[in-house]
Amino acid sequence: MSESYQKWFKAKQDEFQTIDCYSAGVTPQGLAEQIGVAQSEIIKLNFNENLFIDRTKQTALMKQLADEIDLRMYPEDEEAILREKLTGYLGVSADYIAISNAGDELIDRITRLFIEKSDVAVSPSPTFAIPRLCVQRQGGEYVTVPLTEDFQLDISGMLSHFNGKTRLLYICSPNNPTSNQMAPEDIEKLVNAFPGIVIIDEAYGEFADYSFIPRIREFPNVVILRTFSKAFGLAMLRLGYAVANPEICKIIREKAPLPYPVSGFSIRMGIKMLENMDIMQTAVSALVTEREKFITALNQIVGVQAFPSQSDFILINTQKSADEVYSKLLKRGIMLKKFGILLQYKNCFRVTVGLPVMNLKLIKALNEVMSD
Numbered sequence: 001m002s003e004s005y006q007k008w009f010k011a012k013q014d015e016f017q018t019i020d021c022y023s024a025g026v027t028p029q030g031l032a033e034q035i036g037v038a039q040s041e042i043i044k045l046n047f048n049e050n051l052f053i054d055r056t057k058q059t060a061l062m063k064q065l066a067d068e069i070d071l072r073m074y075p076e077d078e079e080a081i082l083r084e085k086l087t088g089y090l091g092v093s094a095d096y097i098a099i100s101n102a103g104d105e106l107i108d109r110i111t112r113l114f115i116e117k118s119d120v121a122v123s124p125s126p127t128f129a130i131p132r133l134c135v136q137r138q139g140g141e142y143v144t145v146p147l148t149e150d151f152q153l154d155i156s157g158m159l160s161h162f163n164g165k166t167r168l169l170y171i172c173s174p175n176n177p178t179s180n181q182m183a184p185e186d187i188e189k190l191v192n193a194f195p196g197i198v199i200i201d202e203a204y205g206e207f208a209d210y211s212f213i214p215r216i217r218e219f220p221n222v223v224i225l226r227t228f229s230k231a232f233g234l235a236m237l238r239l240g241y242a243v244a245n246p247e248i249c250k251i252i253r254e255k256a257p258l259p260y261p262v263s264g265f266s267i268r269m270g271i272k273m274l275e276n277m278d279i280m281q282t283a284v285s286a287l288v289t290e291r292e293k294f295i296t297a298l299n300q301i302v303g304v305q306a307f308p309s310q311s312d313f314i315l316i317n318t319q320k321s322a323d324e325v326y327s328k329l330l331k332r333g334i335m336l337k338k339f340g341i342l343l344q345y346k347n348c349f350r351v352t353v354g355l356p357v358m359n360l361k362l363i364k365a366l367n368e369v370m371s372d
């Protein structure tokens with residue numbers, strides 16, 4: 001091995017040490033083994049997956065697809081077909097749409113395209129972590145401004161960071177992990193003042209009250225992120241899309257990805273879900289009904305505060321230490337996403353709205369843990 005390689009590779013390793021990476025934490029299988037139960041016993045409420053999607057119907061579509069496609073061939077015009085199908089769903093023309101490998105890859109693509117070393121990105125905090133990881137990997141700086149106490153945007157705080165170096169603004173609405181939508185007039189103020197690209201992340205848009213998509217033509221610097229992972233329940237297939245002005249969309253489509261970036265199977269499954277929209281609509285409406293009941297039930301537990309939600313998960317804060325609650329729930333086979341301190345709240349968790357039977361198990365377990 002050459003000395004030059006060794007030196008260079010060591011320097012690279014040191015550089016990578018400074019870049020945070022995403023860790024999914026314990027898996028259901030790992031937890032099941034740890035606590036000695038079958039994996040089917042684990043209540044997984046940590047990833048905001050949509051279990052309200054009718055699995056039988058979804059599997060039937062997958063089987064149809066298996067007969068229709070030939071996996072030996074490269075994808076052809078799948079992306080164009082999906083974009084065309086999305087025009088009906090979104091009410092914008094196909095040149096306003098770019099297909100991606102779900103939301104994370106879209107954030108990565110946008111960051112690689114538009115953020116250079118020493119550029120600055122701004123976002124409120126707390127919010128979804130992936131944009132920070134992507135910006136830091138580009139050598140950019142990531143500045144955060146705390147949300148207000150009622151989880152809204154601190155407009156003057158955000159505006160005070162905008163300058164000739166700030167090139168990416170990330171606003172998640174509904175926000176992960178607080179679960180609320182930001183006031184549209186606040187987003188509008190920031191978008192109009194920002195001297196760069198604004199990502200409005202609507203990964204949970206279908207569960208929420210409003211979307212910026214109908215207004216996309218007003219905002220030439222906005223990219224709205226959407227995904228098939230949540231409302232459509234295709235998290236495993238990694239499919240998402242951007243809605244943005246045609247000039248930006250063309251760049252996102254053509255200048256970052258390698259040829260055939262998105263799996264043809266995933267795209268065709270997305271098309272099937274759009275052709276059978278009732279599967280998503282029925283699931284979303286059942287989930288939203290369950291969400292409201294779940295919030296009420298969580299708030300009845302002494303020492304638990306559950307916040308209003310406009311997505312498929314709920315933020316809760318407990319009076320007991322987050323570490324204690326988390327480990328006691330894990331021992332009972334229940335997985336939540338632990339955050340600990342968020343703004344003025346000390347012991348926060350993000351809880352997916354699961355099927356009623358799962359939610360009941362969490363409520364029972366939380367009652368026990370909180371009264372221990």
Ligand SMILES: Cc1ncc(COP(=O)(O)O)c(C=O)c1O
Pocket residue numbers: 047048101102103104105128172175176201203204226227228229235238239240
């Ligand atoms: C706010 C937000 N944006 C984007 C994503 C990315 O999801 P996906 O890559 O599955 O589309 C997630 C996933 O949890 C999310 O919470």
